[in-house]
Amino acid sequence: MAGAAARVLIVEDTPTQAEVALALLRDMGHETRLATTGEEAVPLAAEWRPDAILMDLELPGISGLDAMRRMRAEGVKAAVVVVTSQGGIGSAVEAIREGAVDYLPKPYPKARLSTTLANALEKRALASELQEVRSRLSRDRFMGFIGASAPMQAVYRTIESVAASRASVFITGESGTGKELAAEAVHRASPRRSKAFIALNCGAIPRDLLESEVFGHVRGAFTGATDTRMGAAKLADGGTLFLDEIGEMPPEMQVKLLRFLQTGSFQPVGSSKAEKVDVRIVSATNRDPWAEVEAGRFREDLYYRLYVVPLAMPPLRERGSDVVLIARHLLAAFAAEEGRRFRGFAPEAEAALAAYSWPGNVRQLQNVVRNIVVLHDAESVEAAMLPPMLLRGGVQAAPAAPPEPAPMPVPVLAPREPLLPPLTEVFPGLADFVPLAELERRYMLAALDHVAQDVPRAAAILGINASTIYRRLQAWRAEAG
Amino acid sequence: MTVVQGVQPYVDETRLWCDRCPVSAIDPDIAGQLAADLSAADFVRILKTFEADLGRLSAELEAAAGAGRLEEYRRLAHSLAGAAAAVGARRLEQVARIAMDRGNGNDPALLAVRVRQEARAALAELDALTAARQAGAG
Numbered sequence: 001m002a003g004a005a006a007r008v009l010i011v012e013d014t015p016t017q018a019e020v021a022l023a024l025l026r027d028m029g030h031e032t033r034l035a036t037t038g039e040e041a042v043p044l045a046a047e048w049r050p051d052a053i054l055m056d057l058e059l060p061g062i063s064g065l066d067a068m069r070r071m072r073a074e075g076v077k078a079a080v081v082v083v084t085s086q087g088g089i090g091s092a093v094e095a096i097r098e099g100a101v102d103y104l105p106k107p108y109p110k111a112r113l114s115t116t117l118a119n120a121l122e123k124r125a126l127a128s129e130l131q132e133v134r135s136r137l138s139r140d141r142f143m144g145f146i147g148a149s150a151p152m153q154a155v156y157r158t159i160e161s162v163a164a165s166r167a168s169v170f171i172t173g174e175s176g177t178g179k180e181l182a183a184e185a186v187h188r189a190s191p192r193r194s195k196a197f198i199a200l201n202c203g204a205i206p207r208d209l210l211e212s213e214v215f216g217h218v219r220g221a222f223t224g225a226t227d228t229r230m231g232a233a234k235l236a237d238g239g240t241l242f243l244d245e246i247g248e249m250p251p252e253m254q255v256k257l258l259r260f261l262q263t264g265s266f267q268p269v270g271s272s273k274a275e276k277v278d279v280r281i282v283s284a285t286n287r288d289p290w291a292e293v294e295a296g297r298f299r300e301d302l303y304y305r306l307y308v309v310p311l312a313m314p315p316l317r318e319r320g321s322d323v324v325l326i327a328r329h330l331l332a333a334f335a336a337e338e339g340r341r342f343r344g345f346a347p348e349a350e351a352a353l354a355a356y357s358w359p360g361n362v363r364q365l366q367n368v369v370r371n372i373v374v375l376h377d378a379e380s381v382e383a384a385m386l387p388p389m390l391l392r393g394g395v396q397a398a399p400a401a402p403p404e405p406a407p408m409p410v411p412v413l414a415p416r417e418p419l420l421p422p423l424t425e426v427f428p429g430l431a432d433f434v435p436l437a438e439l440e441r442r443y444m445l446a447a448l449d450h451v452a453q454d455v456p457r458a459a460a461i462l463g464i465n466a467s468t469i470y471r472r473l474q475a476w477r478a479e480a481g
Numbered sequence: 482m483t484v485v486q487g488v489q490p491y492v493d494e495t496r497l498w499c500d501r502c503p504v505s506a507i508d509p510d511i512a513g514q515l516a517a518d519l520s521a522a523d524f525v526r527i528l529k530t531f532e533a534d535l536g537r538l539s540a541e542l543e544a545a546a547g548a549g550r551l552e553e554y555r556r557l558a559h560s561l562a563g564a565a566a567a568v569g570a571r572r573l574e575q576v577a578r579i580a581m582d583r584g585n586g587n588d589p590a591l592l593a594v595r596v597r598q599e600a601r602a603a604l605a606e607l608d609a610l611t612a613a614r615q616a617g618a619g
Contacts, residue, residue: 016531016564020515023523058559085566085578106566107511110518 005029006051006121009078011041011067013059017083017106021054024110028117038067046074052120053080055100057091065091068098079124081116083108143185145178146329147322151314155182162309163189168261170306171284173313176363179284180244182313186282187240195239198232203248210253212269215260221270233266237277246283246306247292251299258302281306316358316365324350326362327369331381334373341379342372348383352390360452367454375474387453388445444472506602511569512610527568528607534564535573535600542580542596546589554589555581561596570603 008030012018018034025032033048035041038059045053053071057064068080082095082103092103101120104113140148142156159182162169169186171179180199187197205213212221216231232241243249249257260266265276283306285292292298316323327345335342345353358364372385383391444462448469451457459466516524538561545554558580565574576599579585580592 012563014534014560014563014567016527016534016567019527019530020567023519023527027519027523056563058563060556085562106563107515107569109514 005031006117007031007033007048008117009041009045009048009050009053010034011036011038011053011059011064012056012083013037014056017056020107021083021113024113025054025117027110028114030117038062038064038070041067042070042074045071045076045078049076050078051124052117053078054104054117055080055082055095057082057084057095065095065098068095068100072099077124077128079120081120140325143188144181145185146326147319148325149314149319149322151318152322155311155313158309158311159185159189162186162311164191165309166280168280168306168308169282169311170289170309171282171311171313172289173284173286174315174359174361175286176361177313177315178362179286179313180242182311183240183242183244183282183284186311187242187280190240190280192239192280196236197240197242198236199242199244200232201244202253203245207250207253210250211256214253214257215266215268217269218271221268225270228268231266231268233260233277233279234268234275236279238279240280240282243281243283245285247285247287247289247298251297254299254302258299258305261302261305316361321354323353323356323358323365326365327353330366330369331373334370338373340373340377342377342381343379345381346383349381349386352383352386356390358452360454364452364454367456371453371455371470371473374470375477387448389449389453441472441476444469505606506570506572506599507606507610508569508571511571512607515568516610525611528611531564531568531570531607532604535561535604538564539593539597539600543590543593546593551589554593555583558596561600565603568603568607570599570607573599573603 008025010018010021010025010032012021012034013036018036022032022034033044033050035044039061041053041055053076055064055068059067062070064082071078071080080095080100082092082100084092084103084105089103089105092100092105095103101123102116104116108116139153139156140146142152143159145152145156163186169183171182173179183199184197187193200213202210212225212229212231214231214233216229216234217225219225219228243257256266261281263274263276264278265274267274289298289303289307293300293303316326324345327350331342331345334340353365360367368387368390371387372381376385378385444458447458447462448455451461455466455469459469462469515527519527538557542554542557542561545551545557558577562574562577562581565571565577573596576592576595579587580589580596585592
């Protein structure tokens with residue numbers, strides 16, 4: 001702004017002084033307005049939003065200092081230069097304490113006014129830039145994410161930097177770290193935001209249906225193809241196609257995807273006609289993609305097509321105080337949803353949340369908070385309401401790499417879920433038979449421990465509904481008093 | 482009324498309000514700088530504004546002093562000081578600043594008269610300056 005034409009509000013009750021200031025400023029090419037009282041200046045500054053204000057301190061009615069305070073309360077961000085008499089340095093110092101940028105003793109030559117104003121405008125521009133940078137560095141929410149930690153600030157910056165481009169984004173991170181949320185954020189921050197965001201979990205779709213899911217099919221293409229159906233690539237035309245669990249994609253489909261990425265066109269299953277679309281690809285995996293290439297499970301040429309802008313989602317254990325920030329947010333949301341009174345966590349409970357290693361990341365935290373809200377009703381979440389594993393004081397060793405793909409959203413039988421270890425390992429001290437109900441209790445708790453308190457996953461392993469686990473937990477807590 | 486003499490004290494009848502005052506009513510550095518910074522038209526307009534300010538403010542000052550409205554008197558003196566400072570009317574500015582000072586010990590009515598006299602002196606010098614500038618421009 002310094003050097004360029006600026007909007008300058010003159011607050012001056014003496015016509016001669018005002019006329020001098022107006023003439024000099026106009027001569028410098030600035031746009032000017034005049035207020036002769038503080039009462040007149042405050043609403044004018046709030047409405048006109050000047051870049052700078054030349055403020056006489058001694059005004060009829062409210063003083064220049066009071067006018068400055070009222071302007072600040074109104075959100076006026078102009079650089080204020082106070083105009084003082086030769087003996088008025090004391091009041092100028094007070095004005096600077098109140099936020100004025102500089103002072104100008106009367107009478108002032110044009111050169112002095114010009115320099116003071118240019119400096120004031122430059123300071124204002126710098127302060128405004130600094131504030132913007134600070135707010136970007138300290139933001140605790142971004143496109144659906146909650147987190148103010150340094151690793152998340154890096155994620156936000158990467159998303160912002162890459163959003164405007166068409167470049168493919170490859171998101172890596174353990175299960176539950178928010179890879180899909182990141183993909184959506186890339187889409188929402190991009191110029192494609194008004195078009196579709198289509199997410200496809202490559203690991204959740206049977207191999208023989210994947211091609212049809214991605215590229216669509218024509219009627220009669222295969223048994224059961226009773227209608228022509230658009231695939232994800234066509235649906236995402238002009239928008240973003242998110243291929244989650246890309247590492248699960250079978251080799252024959254990897255070839256077809258590569259061709260699509262190279263040409264921008266595809267043939268729906270059963271069709272001989274190529275279709276061209278404009279799609280931005282965002283893919284994700286919880287595995288190490290290069291290790292998959294080296295192991296021969298993922299095509300190297302496809303890797304280079306997809307791995308253009310890498311985005312690594314940090315695990316929750318590396319996000320410091322984000323754990324508590326997210327837990328508070330989830331508690332408020334779930335409490336409102338379930339009609340509970342919860343308003344916050346007791347300090348001991350927050351300390352336990354912060355000390356735990358969260359191998360299942362945000363998804364695990366989500367489940368823990370959901371469990372608490374479902375099973376209890378109080379003003380505050382006490383430490384005793386937390387799952388035992390959080391209270392063991394054990395910060396569990398985090399897995400070097402996430403062992404399993406993301407769980408299916410519906411708690412049905414999930415063949416890839418790890419099976420529980422044998423009973424003798426689960427209950428090493430079990431020498432005698434125990435009542436079946438007790439065995440069920442222990443086994444269910446062991447299953448929950450095994451999957452980091454993820455109720456739907458435990459339910460899937462045990463082959464029961466999640467609601468059964470919730471009911472049992474509630475009953476056991478009631479019995480325990 | 483005592484004629485102002487260079488660095489001599491001001492008038493006796495209103496006690497000493499100024500130890501050392503400028504010889505001229507107008508500070509040529511300030512007025513000259515203003516004339517140099519602005520176009521002739523702007524400079525003339527400012528002097529006309531100043532003249533109007535002085536006419537109005539000095540009359541109001543005398544009325545406020547006569548009626549004993551001292552707050553108004555001081556506020557008007559402040560405005561006069563500001564106007565005078567803008568064009569380099571240093572003697573007028575100094576007298577007006579004395580009038581602004583609550584503890585100056587001078588009779589407000591006498592000071593108001595002095596203000597009017599200084600205003601006239603300043604205007605006379607400014608008229609001469611304007612004429613010279615217009616002649617120079619012409």
